[in-house]
Amino acid sequence: MAALQDKYKELIDAATATGTSDLKVSELDGVLHIDGVAPSGAVKDQLWDIYGKIDPNFLTGDVVMNINVATAVEGAKLKVITESSNLNIRKGPGTDQPIAGKAAHGEIVSLISKQSDQWWLIRTDGGAEGYAYAQYLQPVE
Amino acid sequence: MTMKLKLLSTLILSMGILFMVSCKGKPKDADIQAAVTTALQSTPGVSADVKDGVVTLSGAVATEADKDAAAAAAKVTQGVKSVVNNVTVTPPPPPPAPEVTADDALKTSVAAIVKDFPGIQADVKDGVITITGEQKADRWKKLKMALDALKPKKVDASGLKVK
Numbered sequence: 001m002a003a004l005q006d007k008y009k010e011l012i013d014a015a016t017a018t019g020t021s022d023l024k025v026s027e028l029d030g031v032l033h034i035d036g037v038a039p040s041g042a043v044k045d046q047l048w049d050i051y052g053k054i055d056p057n058f059l060t061g062d063v064v065m066n067i068n069v070a071t072a073v074e075g076a077k078l079k080v081i082t083e084s085s086n087l088n089i090r091k092g093p094g095t096d097q098p099i100a101g102k103a104a105h106g107e108i109v110s111l112i113s114k115q116s117d118q119w120w121l122i123r124t125d126g127g128a129e130g131y132a133y134a135q136y137l138q139p140v141e
Numbered sequence: 142m143t144m145k146l147k148l149l150s151t152l153i154l155s156m157g158i159l160f161m162v163s164c165k166g167k168p169k170d171a172d173i174q175a176a177v178t179t180a181l182q183s184t185p186g187v188s189a190d191v192k193d194g195v196v197t198l199s200g201a202v203a204t205e206a207d208k209d210a211a212a213a214a215a216k217v218t219q220g221v222k223s224v225v226n227n228v229t230v231t232p233p234p235p236p237p238a239p240e241v242t243a244d245d246a247l248k249t250s251v252a253a254i255v256k257d258f259p260g261i262q263a264d265v266k267d268g269v270i271t272i273t274g275e276q277k278a279d280r281w282k283k284l285k286m287a288l289d290a291l292k293p294k295k296v297d298a299s300g301l302k303v304k
Contacts, residue, residue, distance in 0.1 A: 024236055033239035035239070057282075
């Protein structure tokens with residue numbers, strides 16, 4: 001237990017110091033699980049940078065880090081951060097659901113609610129409403 | 142004989158006075174008890190028992206530092222002669238094991254993510270996502286962030302080539 005926490009001490013300390021709430025550090029079968037809610041997207045990026053510094057390219061596989069961002073609350077503005085393509089907005093939470101609309105790369109949309117960590121209900125300025133994959137949405141701060 | 146009796150009674154009397162004098166100005170155990178209890182409010186779980194100015198601490202705390210803090214707080218309380226620290230240190234239970242997404246749900250989510258990362262193959266077994274293929278470093282970071290958010294048991298990328 002201690003060895004992994006020692007290796008990633010800088011990361012855990014940074015999470016605490018930056019005010020990451022609901023911080024949970026636990027271990028399962030040689031993998032350190034770090035869960036928490038960062039106060040901003042910048043803090044989340046900072047934590048991932050520290051993780052990448054300790055374990056270059058995240059290749060060791062001894063950490064699973066799930067950091068959510070506190071500013072991603074209902075009514076928040078989100079930016080579409082796809083690689084370059086449009087983001088599909090679907091009628092339901094799942095890739096098997098029909099597409100209800102699209103949001104362009106870089107477009108700003110509104111968060112209506114979170115169906116889960118993965119699927120968020122959003123609305124575009126154009127009026128399209130539906131579920132999109134949370135990974136491609138970043139809170140605008 | 143009378144002389145002896147007189148001496149004895151004087152001795153008893155003076156001892157009594159001495160006893161009364163020595164008692165005066167010295168806090169009673171009950172008072173010390175109250176003061177120590179107040180001083181111990183910052184370390185919950187510790188209780189004190191006072192006898193003849195000697196404080197015996199008992200209870201359980203999470204760390205050695207808390208135990209020392211309780212003793213220090215008791216020591217500086219007025220009237221306390223010494224402190225017997227019988228507080229035990231019981232570390233808090235380890236945090237519960239992380240929750241791991243079941244394979245079926247994990248497979249669906251992994252497939253939905255990986256389709257946007259050409260050159261990557263993913264396999265899910267017993268909560269472990271195994272990633273193989275080739276990917277640029279920044280793209281792999283994005284993928285790893287997305288996969289970690291699915292609450293897998295592990296993301297095994299030992300078979301991945303980062304360009």
